Amino acid sequence: MEKKLYTISVYSENNLGLLNRISTIFVKRHINIESLTVSASEIENVSRFIVVVNMTEEAVKKIIGQLEKQVEVIQAYYHTDDEIIFTETAMFKFKSDLLFENPQIQNIIKENNMNIVTVNRTFFIVEKAGRRHEIDAIYDAFAPFGIAQFVRSGRVAISKEAMNIRKILGEIVQ
Amino acid sequence: MKKTERIIGAEAVVRSLIAEGVDVAYGYPGGAIMPIYDELYKYQDQLHHVLTRHEQGATHAAQGFARTSGRVGVAFATSGPGATNLITGIADAQIDSTPMVCITGQVASHLLGTDAFQETDVISISSPVTKWNVQVTKAEDIPAAIAKAFYIAKSGRPGPVLIDITKDAQLGELDYSYEKCTVVRSYKPIPETNIEKVKEAATLINAAKKPMIIFGQGVILGGAESELKALVEKAGIPSAWTVLGLSALATNHPLNVGMVGMHGHYGPNKLTNECDLLIAIGMRFDDRVTGDLSKYAKQAKVIHFDIDPAEVDKNVKTDVAVIGDSKDTLAKVLEFIDEKEHSSWLQEFRSFDKIEFEKVINGQLNPTKEGLTMGEVLQGINKATHDDAVIVSDVGQHQMMAVRYANFTHTRSNVTSGGLGTMGFALPAAIGAKMGAPSRHVVAIIGDGGFQMTCQELGTILQTGTAVKIVVLNNEFLGMVRQWQQLFFDKRYASTEMINPNFVKLAEAYSIPAKKIVKREDLQGAIDEMIACETSYFLEVMVEKEDNVFPMVPTGSSVSDIRLE
Numbered sequence: 001m002e003k004k005l006y007t008i009s010v011y012s013e014n015n016l017g018l019l020n021r022i023s024t025i026f027v028k029r030h031i032n033i034e035s036l037t038v039s040a041s042e043i044e045n046v047s048r049f050i051v052v053v054n055m056t057e058e059a060v061k062k063i064i065g066q067l068e069k070q071v072e073v074i075q076a077y078y079h080t081d082d083e084i085i086f087t088e089t090a091m092f093k094f095k096s097d098l099l100f101e102n103p104q105i106q107n108i109i110k111e112n113n114m115n116i117v118t119v120n121r122t123f124f125i126v127e128k129a130g131r132r133h134e135i136d137a138i139y140d141a142f143a144p145f146g147i148a149q150f151v152r153s154g155r156v157a158i159s160k161e162a163m164n165i166r167k168i169l170g171e172i173v174q
Numbered sequence: 175m176k177k178t179e180r181i182i183g184a185e186a187v188v189r190s191l192i193a194e195g196v197d198v199a200y201g202y203p204g205g206a207i208m209p210i211y212d213e214l215y216k217y218q219d220q221l222h223h224v225l226t227r228h229e230q231g232a233t234h235a236a237q238g239f240a241r242t243s244g245r246v247g248v249a250f251a252t253s254g255p256g257a258t259n260l261i262t263g264i265a266d267a268q269i270d271s272t273p274m275v276c277i278t279g280q281v282a283s284h285l286l287g288t289d290a291f292q293e294t295d296v297i298s299i300s301s302p303v304t305k306w307n308v309q310v311t312k313a314e315d316i317p318a319a320i321a322k323a324f325y326i327a328k329s330g331r332p333g334p335v336l337i338d339i340t341k342d343a344q345l346g347e348l349d350y351s352y353e354k355c356t357v358v359r360s361y362k363p364i365p366e367t368n369i370e371k372v373k374e375a376a377t378l379i380n381a382a383k384k385p386m387i388i389f390g391q392g393v394i395l396g397g398a399e400s401e402l403k404a405l406v407e408k409a410g411i412p413s414a415w416t417v418l419g420l421s422a423l424a425t426n427h428p429l430n431v432g433m434v435g436m437h438g439h440y441g442p443n444k445l446t447n448e449c450d451l452l453i454a455i456g457m458r459f460d461d462r463v464t465g466d467l468s469k470y471a472k473q474a475k476v477i478h479f480d481i482d483p484a485e486v487d488k489n490v491k492t493d494v495a496v497i498g499d500s501k502d503t504l505a506k507v508l509e510f511i512d513e514k515e516h517s518s519w520l521q522e523f524r525s526f527d528k529i530e531f532e533k534v535i536n537g538q539l540n541p542t543k544e545g546l547t548m549g550e551v552l553q554g555i556n557k558a559t560h561d562d563a564v565i566v567s568d569v570g571q572h573q574m575m576a577v578r579y580a581n582f583t584h585t586r587s588n589v590t591s592g593g594l595g596t597m598g599f600a601l602p603a604a605i606g607a608k609m610g611a612p613s614r615h616v617v618a619i620i621g622d623g624g625f626q627m628t629c630q631e632l633g634t635i636l637q638t639g640t641a642v643k644i645v646v647l648n649n650e651f652l653g654m655v656r657q658w659q660q661l662f663f664d665k666r667y668a669s670t671e672m673i674n675p676n677f678v679k680l681a682e683a684y685s686i687p688a689k690k691i692v693k694r695e696d697l698q699g700a701i702d703e704m705i706a707c708e709t710s711y712f713l714e715v716m717v718e719k720e721d722n723v724f725p726m727v728p729t730g731s732s733v734s735d736i737r738l739e
Contacts (some may be wrong), residue, residue: 013360017297017307024302065484071306071326074360169359 001056005034006078007086007157008063010049011041011165013072022049022073025066031055035088035154043165046074052155075168079159086157090135091117091127092142093149099124108141123148178349183313184209186350187277187339188217190320193352196248198222198239198609200232202259204252205292207279209344211250224605224638227630229256231602233263234628237272238606241589242564242614244397246327247274247606253281254292257338258299262596264334265303269593270418271395273332275323282342283311296338305333313346318355325355330363331482332395365483367498367506374494375453375477376510382451382475384519385411386442388434388463391418391592392456392480396500399423399585402455405508410515412523414442416457418592421582426561431523435463436727437574440534440736441526443727446471447734448522455479456500459489460593469732479503533738534724538579545718546694548572548647552579554701555617555645563615563705564589566607568600568624571653574723576619586611598627604642605634615643615705622648622674632684635710643704644686646677646714649721657722681712688712 012018019038026033034052041048053060060078067076096119099105109116109126112134117125128138135152181189187210191199199221203211214223226232229251236247247267251260257278267274281290297309306326310319316339323335379385393402399422406413406423412431413423423430432439434446446452452474457463464470467489478485478492479500486495496503538549552575555563561581566589567573573590582588589607591599604618625646635642652670659667681688687707691700697715704711725736 017301017309020298020301028302062484062488065486065488069482069484071358071361 001058003054003056005052005054005081006057006060007081007084007155008049008051008053008060008067008076008078009157009159009163010051010067010076011074011163012047012049012070013074014045014047015072018047018070018072021070022067025063026051026053029063031063037154037156039156041165043169046165050155050157074165075163077159077163079157083161084157084159086155087129088132088135088153088155089127089129090138090150090152091125092138092147093123093125094145095148096120096122096124098145102145105142105145108138112138114138176351178351180347181350182209182344183316183339183346183348184213184344185216186313186316186348187320187344188213188221189350190317190352191248192217192220194320194324194354195245196221198224199248199250200224200226200235200606201250202226202229202232202252202256204256204279206253206281206341207250207256207344209341210277210279210339223250224609224634226602227633228628229259230262230598231628231631231634233260233267233274233276234596234599234602235606235634236274237263237267238566238589238603239610240272240274240606241603241610242586242607243610244586245273245610246324247272249274249276250278251276252279252292253296254294256292257294257296260336261299261303264300264336266591266594266596266599267334268303268305270591271332271391272334273327274334275320275327276334276336278336278338279344280309280338280340283340284342286340296336300336303334304336307336307338309338309340310343311340313343313348316343316348317350317352321353321355322358326358326361364481364499365497367496367503369506371494371496372503372506373510375496376507378451378475378477378494379409379411379453379507380512383516384449385409385451385453385516386445386449387411387413387453387455388416388442388457389413389419389422389455390416390457392500393419393422394585396456396481398456398500398504401501401504401508403427405504405511408508408513409511411453412516412520414438416460416463416592417577417590419457420577420588421585424583425581429520432527433577434733436465437578437723437725439527440530440725440738441523443725443733443736444526445522447473447732449474451475451477453477453479454490455504456481458485464489465727465731465733469734530725530738538575543718545721546691546697546715547721548575548717549579550694551645551647551697551701551715551717552576552619554698556581557698558701558705559615559617563587563617564607564611566590566600566604566616566618568618568620569595569597570621570624571649571657571721571723572619572621572647574654575647587614597624600624601628601644602631602634604644605631605638605640608640608642617643617645619645619647621653622646622650622672622677623652625677626674629680632681632686635686636684640710641708642710644681644710644712646712647717648674648677648714649717649719650674651719653721654723656720660720660722661728677714678712686710686712688714690714690716692716
């Protein structure tokens, strides 16, 4: 079976040790995590993990089973890129002198609709939210000028289909 | 308003356990858990604390107790090394789905993360091997944590949980009241059964010409032994067991066709690759059961009954998965099943039995050579206990011989470390098993290697007076490893030969009546004496040094390529 990028969404209780339990499920099976983001969700005290992996559908189904087996996991889903809206955020830091020495930098910022986060006498920072390939292209464009620092967040994603977490919680609570 | 009482956290721990019906627990004290031990002293009339000689022994004893009694086993340890010493037993309980609650003391919360004396991050260490764990740093959180722990440990697919309680939480005060946990919102212990799947399963069963059941411990954990028997009999299906399924159906049942897997019986292994329908009940297609998965039951349709959805399609692709509690799902499927007999198909199993008897079993039970065999020791125990002992086996050749040759009449009578294969399991587990089933004969079958891994627990037997019968089958080798060295490593016996101490003297040092048997004519008399003895008893039997366990499915081979010699 063909390997593909899958975005796994895990809704869970907001518990200190759960990140460890969840990452262990992947590590034990030698599954490389492409990106991992943990944040609040739309429900109070419920966390949401977004894990991006490159694997076969058969393998990702087994992972979902192992994730849902965790006592504090409410529900886990997996989606292909077509089934979600997703983005990543990247930040680039440069020496301020570069802005004046290389007008192309300004063009790159404009062409890509990047946000200027901060500018001062010594450095400036720009950011961009977008798809991985867009950020990679910007990186390649900036690289010849000397990037002082670069960082990219993990993927965040929202599914097109409904996720009935409130309903699931309601059903079990009754 | 709920009625509460102002008490300290340590007292809340003990009272919460008593509220859960705990009357025996195993453990070992130390600095960070002393407040709890102080309360155990106070409540000793209601909760009997058994001091083991090592924390690992406490977990195995708790496991043995859980396995025979069907209740939750409880183990205590202090922080640091006490906590890490629990890990082997916890991992064993996790892979064998044994309900267990472990309570560890922890350094005071203001010291967490400072590398304090006897501080270990037991939550992180135990995460991969627990069903759930939690650290409690406030006294008022103790009752709810214990209630949740018991609920999670015993519900659904059971497993071990660990509660780590800081010393300040043990000493802090709280307004105590206890309420049992009945729901955890993120956790669904028993998934709903889809009745359509039940009907599909029944249709396949009714249509099958050569059906075969493999049952595992899920039958015992679900208390579904009578439903299994009813299904087996109504549909007339030859039924085989996994190591942990053993004793769910009497070994002398006419449709019981023996064990599957690496050292299982000839017929069920061969015919796994001949049946047209494989019905797996509460088992997980472990690699020791399946051998080469690409050559496993490829001709058959597969039905999988299990409580854990993550087991479905994990190793073997199923045609119909019936998810739910085995007692319930088997009862449901029974309604749709036709009464049938499969006598010529059953006869195929019996024909293989004949071959196996001639090539393997006869030599074990009616040996012509001088050396004693493990099989005849088990046969002697069957005779002395009328096929009705609790057999607690360790890990290795003697374990495979025990599960192959011991006869069972009642469920929850076979206690062994199945998934983890923990040497040293049997002696402490037997102590717990006897406490969990005090009216039964509990016989531990242990090799000379495994015995020395936890033989300090003879001290626990001495102190508690638990009437455990200990049989050490001594071949002066780590026999199973030696067998593999003989078969696959050109007889290069690297570190498997054992120079052993005088075991009888060792047992006698702990005031346990002991005997060593070297001759066949003395064997049955000694076994009878051991079983008749009111107290614990130690029996060392010198067995043939280089006997092998057969049949055998070599690692990576197909189950139908099972070897008889």
